[in-house]
Amino acid sequence: AQKITQTQPGMFVQEKEAVTLDCTYDTSDPSYGLFWYKQPSSGEMIFLIYQGSYDQQNATEGRYSLNFQKARKSANLVISASQLGDSAMYFCAMREDNQGGKLIFGQGTELSVKP
Amino acid sequence: GAGVSQSPSNKVTEKGKDVELRCDPISGHTALYWYRQSLGQGLEFLIYFQGNSAPDKSGLPSDRFSAERTGGSVSTLTIQRTQQEDSAVYLCASSFGDRLSSPLHFGNGTRLTVT
Numbered sequence: 001a002q003k004i005t006q007t008q009p010g011m012f013v014q015e016k017e018a019v020t021l022d023c024t025y026d027t028s029d030p031s032y033g034l035f036w037y038k039q040p041s042s043g044e045m046i047f048l049i050y051q052g053s054y055d056q057q058n059a060t061e062g063r064y065s066l067n068f069q070k071a072r073k074s075a076n077l078v079i080s081a082s083q084l085g086d087s088a089m090y091f092c093a094m095r096e097d098n099q100g101g102k103l104i105f106g107q108g109t110e111l112s113v114k115p
Numbered sequence: 116g117a118g119v120s121q122s123p124s125n126k127v128t129e130k131g132k133d134v135e136l137r138c139d140p141i142s143g144h145t146a147l148y149w150y151r152q153s154l155g156q157g158l159e160f161l162i163y164f165q166g167n168s169a170p171d172k173s174g175l176p177s178d179r180f181s182a183e184r185t186g187g188s189v190s191t192l193t194i195q196r197t198q199q200e201d202s203a204v205y206l207c208a209s210s211f212g213d214r215l216s217s218p219l220h221f222g223n224g225t226r227l228t229v230t
Contacts, residue, residue, distance in 0.1 A: 047219070091158065101146050103160070105160075
């Protein structure tokens with residue numbers, strides 16, 4: 001079974017609008033962390049935001065927020081006020097406490113921001 | 116400070132040859148990770164080091180793949196008898212420990228092409 005599922009291979013959004021990128025995960029470990037990364041066409045992996053399974057509040061970092069619904073095992077990334085520079089691949093990832101330090105990544109969502 | 120450094124940035128090799136990929140992590144980062152990314156795909160975990168030991172080698176695809184880390188710093192990923200299916204971008208990352216919340220910081224990768 002897939003640990004991390006990103007069901008949207010590609011998404012389009014109009015500049016200045018908000019967009020939600022979906023991520024669901026599968027784990028039986030009560031202690032885990034969820035990450036989102038951005039990969040522009042240049043190939044670098046950029047860390048965006050982190051949410052811990054015991055965190056009471058949804059994480060926010062500037063224009064990025066994480067809509068964490070623990071019971072549904074979803075950790076959607078919300079980007080507000082999209083900019084042209086947001087066009088990139090976005091990856092959701094999970095680290096399970098009982099699996100050591102590795103992150104398991106989803107297949108990614110390609111976001112295109114239209115002017 | 117300096118980020119994660121990988122060399123070479125590009126490597127073209129003939130099928131059957133051995134290759135070595137190098138990773139220099141961020142100074143002070145104790146954890147080091149290798150991932151593989153095929154064109155348009157997500158990141159596939161290969162191996163993870165904590166210090167010089169590798170508690171998780173579960174992602175190495177075959178015994179042609181090996182990795183070592185010396186001095187708690189530089190790591191080398193070796194692929195013996197390369198095959199065309201080994202063609203991919205090999206990404207190295209490091210983190211300050213392997214706590215749940217520690218994000219991975221990635222290098223720019225080595226693009227390996229096996230002809």
